[in-house]
Amino acid sequence: MHSASFPTADAGNRVDNRVPDRAARVRFRRAVALMLMTLVLPGSAQLVAGNRRVGRIALRLWFALALVGVGALVLGLVSRDFAFWAVSNTTLLGALRLALMALAVGWAYLIVDAWRIGQPLSLRQNHRLAVVGVNGVLCFSVAGTLLFGAHMVGVQRDFMVTMFGHGEVVGAHDGRFNVLLLGGDSGAGRWGLRPDSMTVASIDAESGKTVLVSLPRNMANFPFRKGSVMDKQFPRGFDCDGCYLNGVSTWAGDHTDLFKGSDNPGVDATIMAIEGITDLKINYWAMVNLEGFKELVDAVGGVELTVRDRIPVGGLGSDVTGYIEPGTRRLNGHDTLWFARSREGSDDYSRMARQKCVMGAMLEQISPEVAVRNFQKIAxxxxxxxxxNLPQSEVDNFMGLALRAKSQKIATVSLVPPMINTADPDIKLIRQKVGEAIDRAEGKQVTLAAGDADAGEGKKKAKVPSTPSLTGGSFGSLREGYAANEAEDLGSAC
Known part of the structure; x- marks a missing residue:
């Protein structure tokens, strides 16, 4: 006869210990699951085990926001015009910033509440510490990501408010927007007073096809726009002693009483001169601080340029401190600036050609992806x-035009020797050449007179010799002209 088996006292203790351990692990897993549910679907933990009213409200808000976000993303991918409008509308950006901040606070609250619903005080100490750690990581991750997003939206909004104004919107003239780009040194008392470079970007309002029209700073004896303030002061043109195009803004700054109500008399006077010379109606203007230009180039990681010859660094009122060596290379902001502005061993017109090459390279190389990655630095x-003076309401339109311009060749025309005598410019010839360059960019047939045709052929042969000459790092010379200063494809001339 076999005796009955009964659990010993030790076996009973092992059974009793396993039951509390299993229950503790279940409570721990439940607490973690509630927090993870809130991470994926805010409000789901409250709907399952907490305040169902809060859970329903949170879930509805979440699904509504997700639907709006996905819809906006799809619309932005399908329509770049919508995307450009969204990133340039300050009212929308302000609302989005507040929404992200509120979402960060609300989501973090729901995660903390999910931790509370998990009854942390009923957990063992090691489980309690682990749950607190998970809760902290989730709260800081979610709230930190959303608050960083709100910060970036705020940076974009501040950029729009600071950079652009609420000026008058000016429609396209003959299907084109003409934007005057002024470049000036940032030295004390000089920034914005004497522009070192003046270029009109004439942009087709539909295709974005761009023609860069550059004017030399040393042009003299030119007319102003008929009926303008400057035209009344100089009815025979800017013919005073030592008066050049880059001195117009200085003259206006010394006679601000003639420009009542103007915030930028120097720019306004310069526009009157540009319009008088080219017969182009200027829509907007942008003044570029050449010294600050270095920071923009560095912000996008540099710009790739082909250096044709050694470019001196320095020499503008100081000693040459080094050289940018020949070759195709990515230049940082400092070297890009000197590539564009160096005059040592060359002339103003070679410098103008190199500046166009920089403009073309920047337009081609700064993609939306690069802009997004370096957004805060760029802003x-x-x-x-x-x-x-470009209004905020027009920014999205010009962003679209810039993107369309990237895929097309940039044409250039410069009002410089040998075509134009800058000391006594032929205004009729200037307007003819500008008109022809724009017509060619628009695909119109340009018919030259017999004399012009012969001159054009001779010029073409001179500008593209079998062995191109180099002066100051630019193809060409003062006598034969620089390739980048007059080209139907700027990229091939650089």
Missing amino acids: QASTQMIST
Whole structure:
């Protein structure tokens, strides 16, 4: 006869210990699950085990926000015009910033509440500490990400408010927007007073096809727009002793009483001169601080340029401190600036050609992806670099035009020797050449007179010799002209 088996006292203790351990692990897993549910679907933990009313409200808000977000993303991918409008509308950006901040606080509250619903005081100490750690990581991750997003939206909004104004919207003239780009040194008492470079970007309002029309700073004896303030002061043109195009803004700054109500008399006077010379109606202007330009180039990681010859660094009132060596290379902001402005061993017109090459390279190489990756640096550099009268409401339109311009060749025409005598410019010839360049960009047939055709052929042969000459790092010379100063494809001339 076998005796009955009964659990010993030790076996009973092992059974009793396993039951509390299993219950503790279940409570721990439940607490973690509630917090993870809140991370994926805010309000789901409250709907399951807490305040169902709060849970329903949170879930409805979450699904509504997710639907709006996905819809906006799809619309932005389908329509770039919508995307440009969204990132330039300050009212929308302000609302989005507040929404992200509120979402960060609300979501963090729901995660903390999920921790409370998990009854942390009923957990063992090691489980309680683990749950607190998980809760802290989730709260800081969610809230930190959303608050950083709100910060970036705020940076974009501040950039729009600081950079652009609420000026008058000016429609396209003959299907084109003409934007005057002024470049000036940032030295004490000089920034914005004597522009070193003046270029009109004439942009087709539909295709974005761009023609860069550059004017030399040393042009003299030119007319102003008929009926303008400057035209009344100089009815025979800017013919005073030592008066050049880059001195117009200085003259206006010394006679601000003639420009009542103007915030930028120097720019306004310069526009009167540009319009008088080219017969182009200027829509907007942008003043570029050449010194601040370095920061923009650095913000996008540099710009790739082909250096044709050694470019001196320095030499503008100081000693040459080094050289940018030949070759295709990515230049930082400092070297890009000197590539564009160096005059040592060359002339103003070679410098103008190199500046166009920089403009073309920047337009081609700064993609939306690069802009997004370096957005905060670009925004900070741009607000220090550019002053403009372009209204906020037009920014999305010009962003779209810039994107369309990237895929097309940039044409250039420069009003410089040998075509133009800057000391006594032929205004009729200037307007003819500008008109022809724009017509060619628009695909119109340009018919030259017999004399012009012969001159054009001779010029073409001179500008593209079998062995191109180099002066100051630019193809060409003062006598034969520089390739980048007059080209139907700027990229091939650089």
